[in-house]
Amino acid sequence: MTQTQIAPPPISRPSPNEATRAPSLLLRGLRKTFADVVAVDGLDLEVNRGECFGLLGPNGAGKTTTIEICEGLTDPDAGHVQLLGLDWRAAANQLRQRIGVQLQETQFPDKLTVEETLRLFRSFFHHGIPAEESIRTAQLEEKRNSRVGTLSGGQKQRLAMACALVGDPELLFLDEPTTGLDPQARRHLWDLVDALKQAGRTIILTTHYMEEAERLCDRVAIMDHGRIIALGTPQQLIASVGAEHIVEFAVSAHEPPAPGSAPGIAHGIVDAALLLAIPGVMSHRVDAGLHQLSVSELHTAVPRIFAALASQGLHLSEFRTHSASLEDVFVGLTGRNLRDE
Amino acid sequence: MNKLRLSSLYQLTVIRFFLIVREPEAIFWIFIFPILLAVGLGIAFRNRPADVLPVGATTTQLTQALAADKGLSATTLDPAAGTHALSTGNILLLAIQQPDGVTYQFDDTNPDARIARMLVDRDIQAAAGQHEAIHAQNQLVHETGSRYIDFVVPGLLGMNLMGSAMWGLGFAIVEARQKKLLKRLVASPMPRWQYLLSFILSRLVMLVIEVVAFLGFARLVFAVPFRGSLVQLAFLCVLTSLCFSALGLLVASRAKTMEAASGLMNLVMLPMWILSGVFFSASRFPAAIQPLVRALPLTAAIDAMRGNMLQGMSLGQLAAPVAILSAWLLLAFAVSLRIFRWR
Numbered sequence: 071m072t073q074t075q076i077a078p079p080p081i082s083r084p085s086p087n088e089a090t091r092a093p094s095l096l097l098r099g100l101r102k103t104f105a106d107v108v109a110v111d112g113l114d115l116e117v118n119r120g121e122c123f124g125l126l127g128p129n130g131a132g133k134t135t136t137i138e139i140c141e142g143l144t145d146p147d148a149g150h151v152q153l154l155g156l157d158w159r160a161a162a163n164q165l166r167q168r169i170g171v172q173l174q175e176t177q178f179p180d181k182l183t184v185e186e187t188l189r190l191f192r193s194f195f196h197h198g199i200p201a202e203e204s205i206r207t208a209q210l211e212e213k214r215n216s217r218v219g220t221l222s223g224g225q226k227q228r229l230a231m232a233c234a235l236v237g238d239p240e241l242l243f244l245d246e247p248t249t250g251l252d253p254q255a256r257r258h259l260w261d262l263v264d265a266l267k268q269a270g271r272t273i274i275l276t277t278h279y280m281e282e283a284e285r286l287c288d289r290v291a292i293m294d295h296g297r298i299i300a301l302g303t304p305q306q307l308i309a310s311v312g313a314e315h316i317v318e319f320a321v322s323a324h325e326p327p328a329p330g331s332a333p334g335i336a337h338g339i340v341d342a343a344l345l346l347a348i349p350g351v352m353s354h355r356v357d358a359g360l361h362q363l364s365v366s367e368l369h370t371a372v373p374r375i376f377a378a379l380a381s382q383g384l385h386l387s388e389f390r391t392h393s394a395s396l397e398d399v400f401v402g403l404t405g406r407n408l409r410d411e
Numbered sequence: 412m413n414k415l416r417l418s419s420l421y422q423l424t425v426i427r428f429f430l431i432v433r434e435p436e437a438i439f440w441i442f443i444f445p446i447l448l449a450v451g452l453g454i455a456f457r458n459r460p461a462d463v464l465p466v467g468a469t470t471t472q473l474t475q476a477l478a479a480d481k482g483l484s485a486t487t488l489d490p491a492a493g494t495h496a497l498s499t500g501n502i503l504l505l506a507i508q509q510p511d512g513v514t515y516q517f518d519d520t521n522p523d524a525r526i527a528r529m530l531v532d533r534d535i536q537a538a539a540g541q542h543e544a545i546h547a548q549n550q551l552v553h554e555t556g557s558r559y560i561d562f563v564v565p566g567l568l569g570m571n572l573m574g575s576a577m578w579g580l581g582f583a584i585v586e587a588r589q590k591k592l593l594k595r596l597v598a599s600p601m602p603r604w605q606y607l608l609s610f611i612l613s614r615l616v617m618l619v620i621e622v623v624a625f626l627g628f629a630r631l632v633f634a635v636p637f638r639g640s641l642v643q644l645a646f647l648c649v650l651t652s653l654c655f656s657a658l659g660l661l662v663a664s665r666a667k668t669m670e671a672a673s674g675l676m677n678l679v680m681l682p683m684w685i686l687s688g689v690f691f692s693a694s695r696f697p698a699a700i701q702p703l704v705r706a707l708p709l710t711a712a713i714d715a716m717r718g719n720m721l722q723g724m725s726l727g728q729l730a731a732p733v734a735i736l737s738a739w740l741l742l743a744f745a746v747s748l749r750i751f752r753w754r
Contacts, residue, residue: 141598142598143594143597143598143754163600166598166599166600167600171595171598171599173591173594173595173598174591175591176590176591176592176594176595177590177591177592178592178595179426179430179587179592181429181430181433181434182426182429182430186426186429189422190419190422190423190426191599192417193417193418193419193421193422193423194419194599194600194601195599195600196600233595237599237600
């Protein structure tokens, strides 16, 4: 497991706890079971101040349970949670004043306007930014007097973000902020998170979109079955795949390769050993008839791959390459795709 | 901006108010429906002049004897036509001349027919020469307060207070829970007691509008009497509303979906609609279930309001229903706070 500490960027606003320099979030041995499902299975994590940290994983990996424990909404069965150097049991009210929360699936009342909703949330905090400022930050100026029921999905999500920001939080939790949004609304929200990052806020977000984690996060923890299976910067994680490119191809054969066969063994008529012998080819796996090679030196390896397949008398029916991504990290670690749900 | 407008209790209360006012259906059920019901019942049970009872007689001589009576309208019919008219309900009684006297044909299970029998017989006997043994005089009294509308207005008021308090609180809370808004609010530093208090405060504001509109209408249109102290009536309305708000909170304290809440709500309210004497006196139910009927909060509320409005009773005389309402209020509130699910 890759574990690195990244120096947090300087925080622009003075923070009350700056002297202690406690990490924004500290989780030790976190465990939570619902009925017979182990949602979080012994989790350790540290998030530094000013960091944008991502919990990436498929649905059901335990991301939401983890973040809700951090938000004080769920009590862990075991383990230790510390936010901004404080404990939920001892300082719940103080913590709620200092964090901002955006939950999955919150539906704000349809009959209230954007401004009324934000004034309500602003009234809960001793210190914060004016409702108008949060409206501006979330780019909802034109919708200020519109009823929530008339907003688009992306606008509703930005309203949820604005509600999380009115208390001027030191630590911001975003649970699947872009799930269910169209690509344009998603990019719009990414820009908003980017701006918050630039302003030096500590952000912890969950997502099952790898491109979101790659784009937004300074560090990423990949979760599966309630555990962290990889931790590091997106670049470090991608480097752990072993090569920066992925080549995928399929061949048309007289008989299709047996599904579910283990990688590394010759399938049907493809001789994997021949492929692995090519300089720059780091690994080979087969998933449902699709061969996947991790490759460095793409420009020299690809002609040799073509030649090797041709020498076996095989005909390519599909061939593509892409840069290695967090998706490939997850696939490499679990043998499953992130979006196999 | 002043401090009040920035306070979370003020914001929560104002927003509750907006949400009620922006829901047209709620306005209908709270304000329009009880007035429509009162109008309908007022028309159906209006006090009409004493009914004129249609009767028949087989000879013109008998008909003439009855003609002078303002309470009867008599027609001459031959026996066959008379029997037919009687069986179809066109007349209530047929007087048949017999050689040795008169026979009255009528249905003795029909109270109107029995009255017709008394009037017809009195007229025929008088025409035949019978005199009153004692001189009697009538003095007619048409007093407000003894009409059906007077009886039903406090009943409708109680029913309306129950419905608006229970739906207003219960539905809004369960909706917030189902839409995960409650969870979001709990994740913020909102003081939880203020959330619940905002419901009570907005309810009390709505209560004033609701009660004044309904009772004002009943007063202006039907001249329903207010014999007791208005301050004490206001106290009874507030107590009733708080009691049912607490029951609404109890119903909403764990329900996760609107469907579950609706079912529970009806389970709680339906027995009271039937048993608590909204439309007829609860004392008509068998003695065996009277203790249950009396213990229901709506029965207590309506009894107390009728006592105040119709009989001019003071709170001291209404101690029993007030105690029942207070007990329900405290019990429901204590239990719901204990079991309330904030997410």
